[in-house]
Amino acid sequence: MAKRKRTVEEYLMHLEDKGFILSEEAVGFIFFGKKLTGASDELVNAAIEVTLKVKQRFDGSFYISLLEAFQHDQVKNRYQALRYVEQKGILT
Template sequence: MITELIDLENYLMNLEAKGFKFKDDAISFIYFGKQSTGTDDYLVSLAIELTLKTQKRFDGSFYLSLLETLKAHNIETKTEAYRLMENIGLKAHN
């Protein structure tokens, strides 16, 4: 569960505690995407969540494309993000 107050480092630690293991290059790529898009931790966390739910693993290119899409559509909430995913034909499985 993502809240607007969680920072990216804590979000990644929570995921790892739940069994999602990220390699160092994936962590670096996550931060690269954050910096290159100028996106806040909340939106980055949403992009990671949706990537994992859609791809069933961390896919760096999918994550970056999704992050750029979320930013381009001015997504601010989880509800908006899931609605956008549905509108573009992607299903995030629980």
């Protein structure tokens, strides 16, 4: 059976459980970026994950840039997103 994808809300709760507590401003920005780009929850979660790994904190402009790049290059899921950032040298 395939693993169910987490919603953005569930992913944020998962991060909080792991000790990554984001400010209300950051959470608002996450949902703003999701709406701006029309990204799926899976891609938003991948963008949050990459942002935190690369920046060691939430960086709104980096996050939005990732979502826009995913949209521009037709990245469809987490696997493709992680491969994309590795190929671009963003995440090694």
